[in-house]
Amino acid sequence: MNRTLYTALFYLGLPLVAIRLWLRSRKAPAYAKRIGERFSYGMPTMKPGGIWVHAVSVGESIAAAPMIRALLQRYPQLPITVTCMTPTGSERIQALFANEPRIQHCYLPYDLPCAARRFLDRVQPKLAVIMETELWPNHIHQCAKRGIPVALANARLSERSARGYGRFAKLTGPMLAEMSLFAVQTEAEAQRFRELGARAQTVEVTGSIKFDLTIDPQLLQRATELRGQWQAQERPVWIAASTHDGEDEVVLAA
Known part of the structure; x- marks a missing residue:
């Protein structure tokens, strides 16, 4: 497939692109903005x-x-x-x-x-x-x-x-x-x-x-303060970040 065919298929697929935007906007309304x-x-x-x-x-x-x-x-x-x-x-x-x-x-x-x-x-x-x-x-x-x-x-x-x-x-x-x-x-x-x-x-x-990337020193200070609040200075802290649907329940169960 060359670029000409790719472009033609893209134009033909625009209705599918619109449907995809609509489906995404049902979960994330921001997808319906700035179209x-x-x-x-x-x-x-x-x-x-x-x-x-x-x-x-x-x-x-x-x-x-x-x-x-x-x-x-x-x-x-x-x-x-x-x-x-x-x-x-x-x-x-x-x-x-x-x-x-x-x-x-x-x-x-x-x-x-x-x-x-x-x-x-x-x-x-x-x-x-x-x-x-x-x-x-x-x-x-x-x-x-x-x-x-x-x-x-x-x-x-x-x-x-x-x-x-x-x-x-x-x-x-x-x-x-x-x-x-x-x-x-x-x-x-x-x-x-x-x-x-x-x-x-x-x-x-x-x-x-x-x-x-450099870490903001204030972020390290806030992390130290949180450890103190949790009384967790001497034990590891496990972070589940960037989770997806259904994963939070698994983390909480663990």
Whole structure:
């Protein structure tokens, strides 16, 4: 499958996309809001000419935060547009950068050529940085047509994902070849990107950006105070975090 066929199937599948949004909105009403942004309509006012960073959801947004803050310091004259795909990711981005006026935020439009063009017309980035493995062929192709370099930060690619991408070599290969940099977590993953079509000179092993996160000293102080309240200074504390439906009951039973 090449990009033309992929795009045609995406357009044909838009009714299914609408149904999926509706189903998600039944559990999370925020999915029914800001739908225009998903087609690059009704976007907030944007200052053009900065850096675009895409983090699909909460985890990627948190991981990207140190990199975004470093970009703010290194390029004090540039706005930074941070996009995501989920309401929870949007909430996290807005909370992380509530006091930073140079941070602009909206949803990333769906990977349709017309939506990608409208988005890039509005943002006009000098550089695009995508977190981990959120690869969209039309967005990347539209960047390449405009001479906008695209970097994949904290890149990862499991064997299973590589096999999936490999099944669509006519789509994946040209897309990866259009990208300018892959900052990959491990050498094994770097080799998978090369085998799928990334140019060898664009692939670098940089480790995981998540190790660059720093813990707020006040958070450590609050943790110490909680241990004191629980009389738990000398015993381990088990935390069940990021649980899903049905798992809380299992944790409580344990």
